[in-house]
Amino acid sequence: MGRLDIKLFISQKNTTVGDIEGNFEILKKSFKNAVSKNCDFFITPELSLTGYPAQDLLLREDFLKKINFFKKKILDLTSKTKTIFALSIPTLSNDSTFNSLLLIQSGKIVYSIQKNELPNYGVFDERRYFVSPNQVNEYFVYKKKKIQFLICEDMWSDNFFKKKSNIKLDLIIVINASPFETGKFTLRKAFAKKRVQHSECELVYINTVGSQDDLIFDGGSFFMNKYGNIILQEKFFDESEMIIDLDKKIEKIKIKKVDDLELLYRALMVGLKNYMLKNGFTFAHLGLSGGIDSALTLAILADTIESKNISSFFLPSKFSSIQSKEDAYKLSTNLGIKTTEISIEMIRKKLSSQLKPIFKNLKEDITEENIQSRLRGIILMALSNKFNSLLITTGNKSELAVGYSTLYGDMCGGYSLLKDVYKTKVFELCDWRNKNILNEFKIKKNNIIPEEIITKEPTAELRYNQKDSDILPPYKILDKILSLLIDENRSLDFTIKKGFSKNTVKKIWKMIKNSEFKRYQSSIGPKVSRMSLSADRRFPITNKFDL
Amino acid sequence: MGRLDIKLFISQKNTTVGDIEGNFEILKKSFKNAVSKNCDFFITPELSLTGYPAQDLLLREDFLKKINFFKKKILDLTSKTKTIFALSIPTLSNDSTFNSLLLIQSGKIVYSIQKNELPNYGVFDERRYFVSPNQVNEYFVYKKKKIQFLICEDMWSDNFFKKKSNIKLDLIIVINASPFETGKFTLRKAFAKKRVQHSECELVYINTVGSQDDLIFDGGSFFMNKYGNIILQEKFFDESEMIIDLDKKIEKIKIKKVDDLELLYRALMVGLKNYMLKNGFTFAHLGLSGGIDSALTLAILADTIESKNISSFFLPSKFSSIQSKEDAYKLSTNLGIKTTEISIEMIRKKLSSQLKPIFKNLKEDITEENIQSRLRGIILMALSNKFNSLLITTGNKSELAVGYSTLYGDMCGGYSLLKDVYKTKVFELCDWRNKNILNEFKIKKNNIIPEEIITKEPTAELRYNQKDSDILPPYKILDKILSLLIDENRSLDFTIKKGFSKNTVKKIWKMIKNSEFKRYQSSIGPKVSRMSLSADRRFPITNKFDL
DSSP states (O other), rough: SSSSOOOEEEEEOOOTTTTTHHHHHHHHHHHHHHTTTOSSSEETTTTTTTTOGGGGGGOOOHHHHHHHHHHHHHHHHHHOOOOOOEEEEEEETTEEEEEEEEEHHHHEEEEEEOOOOOSSSSSSSHHOOOOOOOOOOEEETTTTTTEEEETTTTOOOOOHHHOOOOOEEEEEEEEEBBOOOOOOHHHHHHHHHHHHHHHHHHHEEEEEEEEEEEEEEBBBEEOTTSSOOOOOOBBSSSOOEEEETTTSOOOOOOOOOOOOOHHOOOOOOOHHHHHHHTTTOEEEEEEEEESSSHHHHHHHHHHHGGGEEEEEOOOOOOOHHHHHHHHHHHHHHHTTOOOEEOOOOOHHHHHHHHHHHTTOOOOOOOHHHHHHHHHHHHHHHHHHHTTTTEEEEOOHHHHHHHHHOOTTTOOOOOOOOTTTOHHHHHHHHHHHHHHOTTTSSSSSOOOOOHHHHHHHHHHSSTTTOOOGGGGGGOHHHHHHHHHIIIOOOHHHHHHHTTTTHHHHHHHHHHHHHHHHHHHTTTTOOOOSSSSSSSTTTTOOOOOOOOO | OOOOOEEEEEEEEETTOHHHHHHHHHHHHHHHHHHHHTTTTEEHHHHHHHHHHOOGGOOOHHHHHHHHHHHHHHHTTTOOOOOOOEEEEEETTTTTTEEEEEETTTTTEEEEEEOOOOOSSSTHHHHOOOOOOOOOOOOEETTTTTEEEEEEEHHHHHHHHHHHHOOOSSSSEEEEEOOTTTTTTHHHHHHHHHHHHHSSEEEEEEEEEETTEEEEEBBEEEOOOTTEEEEEEOOBSSSEEEEETTSSSSOOOOOOOHHHHHHHHHHHHHHHHHHHHTTTTOOOEEESSHHHHHHHHHHHHHHOGGGGGEEEEEEEETTOOOHHHHHHHHHHHHHOOOOEEOHHHHHHHHHHHHHHHHHHTOOOOOHEEEEHHHHHHHHHHHHHHHHHHEEEEEEHHHHHHTSSTTTTTTTSEEETTTTTTTTHHHHHHHHHHHHHHOTSSSOOOOOOHHHHHHHHHHOOSSSSOGGGGSSSSSSHHHHHHHHHIIIIIOOOOHHHTTTTHHHHHHHHHHHHHHHHHHHHHHOOOOOOOOOOOSSOOOOOOSSSOOO
16 A cells, blocks of 8 residues: 555664674674565664673774774675665764764665763763764655654653654654663653654664673564554564565554563563573572572573573571471472582581680671571582582572672672562562463473462571561561662652651661662672662762661 | 952861761861851862762752751851852752852852763763753852852863853862872862963862772862962861962962872772771771782771771681791781681681582682682671671782682672772882881881782782782783773773783783673772772673673
8 A cells, every 4th residue: 555665674683792793793694684575774773783781892992993894894785785774883973972873775874863862870871981962863864755763762852852843754763772671661662652643653663682781671672653552563582573564554463461570580581591691601500598589590590591501509507497498309399400408517517616716705696697698608609610600699689678688698699680679579470480381481380489488488597587577577568668768769758658667767778778888799680670779779888878 | 468358268078978967067167167267268179068979869859858958057057157158069950950069158149050061981970960051150259359160070171161261260269079099189280270371360179088988089179379380288188177368478388299109008098997987897807818918908907097906817728838827927916916817727628528529520620719718708707797897808900800819709898908909009009118107107117018928929829839920921011901901991902012912912801801790799999090990990791892
């Protein structure tokens, strides 16, 4: 029916920060597909040639030089075809670096724009690297159609609506490197809808996929009609290629509504998988305590990588209960993963007796608890060193937020899988996983996490009859307070009004504040919420602000 | 001789992030001095009421509310005097936060400006918090004189010269929170000189003092004449108050030229002292290896806090030499600090034999070395827990840059004193300290660091006959390469041209890259160079960019 005689090739790819050669090869291969399908445009995600975010690599002259070298290779690549390569790269002009998009056709740059809105909040530091041209984006005319290109944040900004007269556009194409967080896709959709309704045209949203350090990119690139409905969509979390033929009437596909817990579970898998892959790890291991955090961590691990590459260790002391051991073994048996027991009891005793004269008559306290946790850390790290295996840290966000964890003890590890997952969410994820099996899972079984692990009372087992609730409020309460104080940055008054006691809130704030030094030294872990405890939240260690 | 009938009170104070009440009391007391001396202006450093940098506290509504509350108290404070309170605070307007300076007189704001140039490079993230008004600063007219106020970076910017017509000013007052680094004072002077020569007037530069987390503020506020000469200067690193009576002819005082090593040594003392003070630590301790890093660390510690609050521990294994022990004890005897020996040999052996069946027939490697380092870490952290003593990390910048250190081992600690000091600089500092005694030092002796410690070959003593040079190039070469690759961000070609072999440079780059995960988890330590390994340098852990 001849609407727009334009065929787009959407290349949702997983590239790696710094690996310009490797990324070029990925894009080149995909571009050849686009050419072979006679597409008009080959669209790549934001900064996919360099990987995103390249951070201070962008301040290196040699890095920028290499980008330029591969830009020329891409110019060459396009020389014998009409397919336009939409390449997002940093460009240098008058000592300023811009976050640019170049449209390259037949060996020439036929159009270029620079990102206007440079996010410098949350995990983003784009004003550290880039300069904004502060220009209103115009449009590119192709086959007499007006196509507007936007780079990520440029779609989100309300400045657009302020600055921009209502030009009649035919198509908007937004290229992104938009990190996953729970609920983020809904936001993206809402902003895209606002934009299409304003411009009365269709919109293509392309996102990158994979992960980089703490950021996970969930893909899910889509094509939206001018009424704000998503008509086509690429996979979440996986590489894919999609052709959008705007000349044809595109039937709305049925888009499966995705559950937030499912997305979260998959996000954690993708974060873990990519971190291992991109940092050269084949093997991973962890300490199993019999508790729920290490259980969920092992389940995700087992769903993500081959069982034969995973090992788990049960490291009991005299404070470990028989139930913990049974639960740990039951879990690992369910998952087909070997568990090795290494008792810390003998060295704990030896070390205690050696320190006794130095500690004099001081009574036992947190010191002795931390020693146990740190002995486990030593053993797990020795296994990491000896077998070149990535130690997965199993602590959750609630613990880390209040400092209910041992620095250099259970905080040891190269990747902290649940770093941004509150304890109550850990429970929900276990429950969800026990009931659900996805194609992506390596373990095709339900009920992999023993019920006992989910129902028993949380304990660190660092002394007899210890319970988390000795020190912390029940997690249902704690997590709500943390969510207010941390994720929403709320005040004492606001938090109290939500139904919590003043003393509890003040105590929690103090715990958050006093454990900042621990988080400063915590291992990296995937951001899955809007306020992770890594780059999202930059609090001073030295801080005398009391609620 | 009646030049300018204006008397300035320069209040160079040490305030604490978040402690708005406490900071208010400091400023209030100082303001009363200014009033009692009939000063026209009471000048405070940039953001001294909140402490600098307050980081994400600035994103909290309750924090901004509290600032506003104390702003009102300051308005009240000025109600019965003519002395103008120059108050630097964040102000909120239309949902945007500005880094502002308010001139408050007799209970009213008589003038205000906002910081234009918001640094967002190096350790700075000001565009995360503040909006720039993008306005050319005018001037405040007082007693018919034109006084221009600038906030920190506004003095540094060349935009000033571009935008600004050459208005004849009578005085420039620059308020700052400018972090120390070696050579920074020379830069400040140069920029101030450029400014006075452009405006043909005198300039007052006020800097804050003390430290906040990794940043050290060195004070050294000064008064510069219109020829670019410093006429008056406040102390470096200490709180002080100074009156500048512009009505009188000010005789140029003799300003002692300060040695860079002296400033560096004092900066480390100030960083340490403030970190302990502001985080509530009275006691500090460390592990003495007999090597030069822990020796310098202990010397600085002993010069800074009371010997009775310091303890040191010698933690030998079978690989520790007799000389190491002798050197360690000789040093601590020199400093009057008790050293306790706790051998790790027994638990090392126990743990090794326990891990033997798990490690099977794999030969000894870095694993066994790390175990030793981590056992020391456990013991030192246990002492920290039991005695509420701050464990000082003793590693240097060269080690940390190439990852020649054990995560959760010698990297354990709450404050990493030499984190930004290259090994060759460690030698220079030892040499300097042995020859110099300052008033500030608690230990009034020369030659406190035994010559043997300085002259012997560096070794970690984690296996027999180990030398740092087994793996690393000599430190004189290594540090030059690191300085090029890290501090100057130079390329392979540039570095090779400076006279280093391609293989060595490539190897060092790989080591830097592969140890990013360790630095990510390293303890905080004072920035003393232009490129510290903390907030200055933000490199991805996952990074495939090869030189």
